[in-house]
Amino acid sequence: MKKQEWKRWFFIFVGVVSFSFLLSSVGFANESTSKHFGILSLVPAVLSLSLAFITRRVVPSLFLGVVAGGIISGNINIVQAFLIPSLGSAGYAKILLVYLWCLGGLIGIWTKTGGAQKFARWAGQKIVTGRRSAKFFAWLMGVLFHQGGTISTILAGSTVRPICDEEKVSHEELSYIVDSTASPIATLIPFNAWPLYIAGLVAGTIPLIPNEEVGLEFFFRAIPFNFYAWIAITFTFLLAWEKAPFVGKRMKEAMKRVKETGKLNRDGAEPLTAEELTEVHVPENYETSLLDFIIPIGTLLGVGVIPKFLVGEMYISEAFLLSVIMAMITAGVKGMNLDDIIDGFVDGAKGVTIGAIILGLAVTLGNVSESLGTAVYIVEATKAIIIPTLLPAIYMALCMLIAFAVGTSWGTYAVMFPIAMPLAYAVNPDPMFVTLCFSAVTGGSIYGDQCSPISDTTIMSSLACGADLMDHVYTQLPQASVAAGLSMVLYTIFTAVLC
Template identity: 30%
Template structure:
């Protein structure tokens, strides 16, 4: 079954079920079961063993603890506790009041979130969770739905990381490009130079980022997002109360009336600084460049220890509010910690199931099967960037990992260029990067999709269904750009096509869009 059309069955079942039922755990579970059945050739006993090994491998693999996954899960839980104590300490309330005096419109709140997403480019996990924590008090006060916040976070995390040389993504991609260049004897440019040259060719990045600002400036809501935004504007209800929302405490926690903005800012700033320091610490070696340091860094360890520093600072502020200012009862400490942990458990569980199905899909070689379609195609050269963009999107969507698509398709792009024309190797690799980010954006089994909804405090499937129309719009614009780039051989022509199409979208007439709250401060 491996590497055949049957390998598409598990991701198809999981993704279709999750869209139809909105029950994420059940849908992922069915996908896991179907993948295990295929790997076991229908043998029930072997299926049970394969499922057990998939889940066990999340925590224990090759005779040792799988520290990457464990530290990521701990970081998510720590962030839940930090969020709860920031609220108890009055930081969320104070920051919201401070921001409302300076950010007067809904558009301003969305643009601020987008700029934060662009600024925090070191790692997509870090970006998704940190931006949500800072932005949520502001977007909540401006009645911006959590689904819209999740869309902005998701569309400014991976797209920025994939074009940032000094990031976990940049280091990973440059490493793959280095091996491709070595395999095909490319010596006229370094892998780093190639990465920089591919930045303007990554058309989906520019389309997705530009669309975020267009949506914010024009208040452009369409598809399922219109329903969420309409409810948020008219009722102040930022999410569907009948659905699980990660990061939201089940019962309201008391808030200090004497808390200040510092109660929110300093724990987050400490977390960011500590994470960067620990990334340098875990990646440092004598004589290593900054690129090599970030490439070798253990991001999961850095996030865990950075999270502990942020947690410690939030506890210090709690001591100040409870023991010194007497603004909150010290007895709520344990309840606050438990509420913070409980608020993140849905995200933790979904992430575990997502990792399990991604592992099994990898064993089925779903990505390799789709990649083989590209390798065996005999299309004209001009179609190749477009085709690689689409296939990379399908692989990332089906497997839930853009990094997996990079690892599979970038070497194939090198092989195709070596056979056809080495002058197109950069456009082909750029198309792979762009398509993989697009597919990752749309996939409900993607870890970055899950963490973006967690950071925003949005239901996962609400995030997926509201983001899809925007992602497909950006992808359609990019696909046309890759056709022009492929046939013209000009990056400028491809970018120009994208710009023209985005300008058309910018000035399209709107119908029945309420803007009553857009130009005034919400009291």
């Protein structure tokens, strides 16, 4: 940052601290309950999101949200109360070691072997003939890697980025396609962990869903009515072929820029992917082949995904680690010396440092919001707005807000489903009505997770595709919001007609 910007952030910091102390010491604090801190529960999430949008600086914005949450909750020592428990948690360790270091290391090795670029060129000869077909290729990979969330964005983004870069697909377009085919497709092609997770949450909540088996059946029955997921997938498909009925102003500018200048990112952008992950340095006398890409990716899919269909388990952590090891072994067997292999891995791991910092702070802010009862407060504050015909649309809007504020769809499911299902059944026990409410919760949570700048899928989409995080958020929001708006209209129409 420049000196002037440091001064600006210093005054912002002083203002946030002073304001947080003021809020925690006056009447607002009287609203706190054993479950939440009243309207103060919203402050950390709203503050972080607002600063991120205004300043485009995600790291200090997230940090200030954590600081504000610590003051409001009375845990002023945020290091002991939030940072150490969050950054030292098994969940963040998995993100750091598996999704970031192994991902970065794997891509770093590919910059030494040229494996990903070789595959991209080979696939390009089969499918890609220009910008539009390159974007379709990205959409197709997003659909094929339908495990949802982080793994989908990593697999799809790292696979298609080289060919999309070659065909001048802006990183805003690519990150939107990758992000918008990650979680949405996971709820439409449910050969993953999503159905079982949600079935466990809804089991026993209403007489229509007495156990997990019926909850699983309910999930499959609701797929046709998951309007947001269907529209999101359709919008990205149409964007790929440049036939989208609506494209936001910033996305249009990105498309125009890359066509006229060839610049994949805007001037002044700060991509999450460092140069270590974008520049290929294949050693002399090393012959790149498809094996450099196929063996690591085959290991990743073979160990991580295929067992799901055979034994009902997924071994994602093991798969990522083994894929890096196999990439190293393949390069070594083909003649690359160990120093070059290690250099590639280390450069790749360094290249995802900023992503690791942002994800660490996002995890911490999520824990701060949980300690303040942010999601619980939002649900309690809005539960009085019950109009039967509008309930599915209300559920969707509420889940959009919660997931956007806390950056997770699964966390939103955990809060909403145990509340939403009994309320929907009490309002109207008709199975179709309950199904529509169920689908609305599913789709609304996906929207919030997909669009939030503190969501892991949003961050990893930007990281894998080489985009500036806030550029990705700004260019994705208009299309996703239109899809969400259409979904709420459809829920209202279906509820009025069928229930």
